[in-house]
Amino acid sequence: MLKQPTQAGRTWKFWWAAGAAILSFGTLLALASGDVLHTPAYVYTVTPRFDPDAWACGQERFPRGAAIRLVSPAGSHDLAPGFFASADPEVSFDGQRVLFAGKPRREDPWQIWEALVVGGEPRRIAAWPEDSIRPLYLPDGKVVYARNTAQGYRESYRQGYRLEVLALAGGQPLRITYAPGNDLTCDILHDGRVLYETHGELYTVYPDGSGVEAYRCDHGVSRHAARQLASRDVVFTTNSGFARFTSALATQVNMVPVRGGEFAGPVAEITPDAWLASFRPNAAAPYAIYSLNPANGALGKLPDAPGVQPMLLAAREVPRRFPSGLHDWAGANLLCLNAYTSRTKITEGAIGSLRLYSQGAEGQPALLAETPVESDGSFFLHVPSEQPLRMELRDRAGRVIEAERGWFWMRRGEQRVCVGCHAGPERAPENAVPKVLLRADVPVPMIGGGK
Numbered sequence: 001m002l003k004q005p006t007q008a009g010r011t012w013k014f015w016w017a018a019g020a021a022i023l024s025f026g027t028l029l030a031l032a033s034g035d036v037l038h039t040p041a042y043v044y045t046v047t048p049r050f051d052p053d054a055w056a057c058g059q060e061r062f063p064r065g066a067a068i069r070l071v072s073p074a075g076s077h078d079l080a081p082g083f084f085a086s087a088d089p090e091v092s093f094d095g096q097r098v099l100f101a102g103k104p105r106r107e108d109p110w111q112i113w114e115a116l117v118v119g120g121e122p123r124r125i126a127a128w129p130e131d132s133i134r135p136l137y138l139p140d141g142k143v144v145y146a147r148n149t150a151q152g153y154r155e156s157y158r159q160g161y162r163l164e165v166l167a168l169a170g171g172q173p174l175r176i177t178y179a180p181g182n183d184l185t186c187d188i189l190h191d192g193r194v195l196y197e198t199h200g201e202l203y204t205v206y207p208d209g210s211g212v213e214a215y216r217c218d219h220g221v222s223r224h225a226a227r228q229l230a231s232r233d234v235v236f237t238t239n240s241g242f243a244r245f246t247s248a249l250a251t252q253v254n255m256v257p258v259r260g261g262e263f264a265g266p267v268a269e270i271t272p273d274a275w276l277a278s279f280r281p282n283a284a285a286p287y288a289i290y291s292l293n294p295a296n297g298a299l300g301k302l303p304d305a306p307g308v309q310p311m312l313l314a315a316r317e318v319p320r321r322f323p324s325g326l327h328d329w330a331g332a333n334l335l336c337l338n339a340y341t342s343r344t345k346i347t348e349g350a351i352g353s354l355r356l357y358s359q360g361a362e363g364q365p366a367l368l369a370e371t372p373v374e375s376d377g378s379f380f381l382h383v384p385s386e387q388p389l390r391m392e393l394r395d396r397a398g399r400v401i402e403a404e405r406g407w408f409w410m411r412r413g414e415q416r417v418c419v420g421c422h423a424g425p426e427r428a429p430e431n432a433v434p435k436v437l438l439r440a441d442v443p444v445p446m447i448g449g450g451k
Contacts (some may be wrong), residue, residue: 016157039071039270041071041072041073041312042289042311043070043089043098043311044069044071044089044307044309045066045069045087045088047062047064047087047287048065049064049068049286052264053224055184056182056184058148058160061087066085066087067080067085067086067097069305069307078140080113080122083102083103083104084108085104085106086102086103088101089309090311092137093137093309093318095313095314095315095316096116096117097115098145099113099114099124099125099135099137100114100115101145110131111124111126111127111132112125112143112145113125114168125287126166126179129210130147130148131148133145133146133184134146135185139188139318139320140321142168143168144164144176144188144207145163146164146183146184146196147162147219160181161182161183162177163176163196173211173339174208176207176209177209178365179388180407181199183197183281184196184198185356186225186226188268188319191319191320192206193211193322195226197226200221200222200224202215202216202223206322206324210325210414212408213408214268215234216245217343217422222239222388223268224264225237227265227267227269230317231272232247233246233247235255235265236265236266237263237266241254241258242265242267243253243421244340256294257297258297260281262280263278264279264287265278266309269312272294273295274293275291275292275294276292277291277310278307278308278309286306287308288305289301289307289310289394290302320349323420325414325415326414327415329412330416331382331383331412331447332383332416334383334416335415335416335417335436336377336379336380336417336418336420336421336434337378337417337429338378338419338430339351339373339377339379339421340421341419341421341429342402342420342422346421350396350401351377352396354373354381354391354392355392355394356389356390356392357390357391357392359387359390368384368446368447369445369446369447371446372434373393378434378436378437380434380437380442382445382447383447385409385411385412389409389410390403390405390406391421402421
């Protein structure tokens with residue numbers, strides 16, 4: 001249970017109520033272009049130094065400490081003033097609570113906490129020796145976060161940060177990512193999927209760990225710190241600034257660049273034409289919160305301490321809940337409708353077989369099994385669950401046609417249908433029954449035994 005607010009909390013509650021009356025008018029801030037922005041209340045992480053990529057190699061993102069600050073027209077104050085460090089603020093859907101990663105003492109690991117906006121002592125949600133960061137609210141009384149199981153940098157085939165789901169009331173966490181490397185939460189999409197980043201790319205997975213896929217298949221630039229806008233577009237940072245994914249296009253759209261300086265996502269959307277973003281004019285300066293017009297790149301620095309990770313302090317739309325479709329049986333079933341439906345062109349009739357690999361003890365692919373592919377490119381497999389998997393297409397002479405370079409996984413009892421081979425989620429299947437199902441409705445076992 002959350003403790004009752006202290007006297008300081010009651011005072012803040014009074015001023016919060018007073019500030020709410022004028023919140024719709026906001027605070028007037030001049031943009032670099034001369035426009036005026038109405039800025040509502042928000043939270044952000046105050047820090048003199050932020051290293052956004054440090055987490056991926058077991059280093060500290062906030063080497064000089066951090067504190068979550070609540071800012072409104074009535075003033076500002078720190079959310080957890082007794083903590084050595086607090087960061088990664090996530091506002092609840094009703095706008096009344098803030099989830100965050102924090103450490104009361106310098107020597108403590110990062111853990112998941114929750115605090116009331118009106119004040120009071122924070123409540124710890126998760127307690128274990130490993131660092132846990134970037135918590136996000138799920139719509140069913142649960143949270144998802146990244147937990148460091150490796151305790152520092154490991155080779156790429158080892159698991160570093162992995163994603164877990166935990167009830168706000170406590171209990172045992174559910175692991176939902178199983179590929180090697182480091183995974184970091186970004187956002188909860190409107191459709192209920194968890195958006196996360198790994199190896200400089202954006203992926204989605206359902207809260208039960210099923211249905212993992214790349215958000216787009218135009219792999220290339222490094223993408224980080226994504227967040228979904230009210231339009232359902234997804235905005236993220238790249239090496240050259242912000243870019244976005246929109247449902248009408250299969251590739252990213254680069255946004256108006258800001259000359260000089262660099263951004264650290266994610267952004268907070270006030271309106272479609274006004275965002276809050278973390279920006280610094282040069283590498284020697286600390287990041288600070290700026291207003292940003294995404295249409296023309298105009299910036300205006302907000303008058304508060306340096307920091308990152310802005311988020312509006314207001315009620316917001318609740319994502320859809322995801323009803324899990326997992327079954328209680330060992331392994332998982334995978335049906336491919338047509339492997340010729342591919343991002344890269346594969347000559348009709350060229351595919352002879354498919355090989356399935358798992359991950360060996362030293363990270364190398366270890367062959368599980370091989371099976372023929374139907375003439376229409378369809379195949380139906382029964383594969384192991386909760387472990388890294390990789391597929392490879394070969395021609396009739398045994399030469400590699402197409403091979404996955406990353407790893408995916410399937411959950412126990414998962415049944416999944418894919419359109420094609422690296423086709424991307426934007427592809428739709430043809431209206432035809434795959435030949436593999438005309439031949440048999442039992443999947444080919446691919447559990448192991450391959451040479």
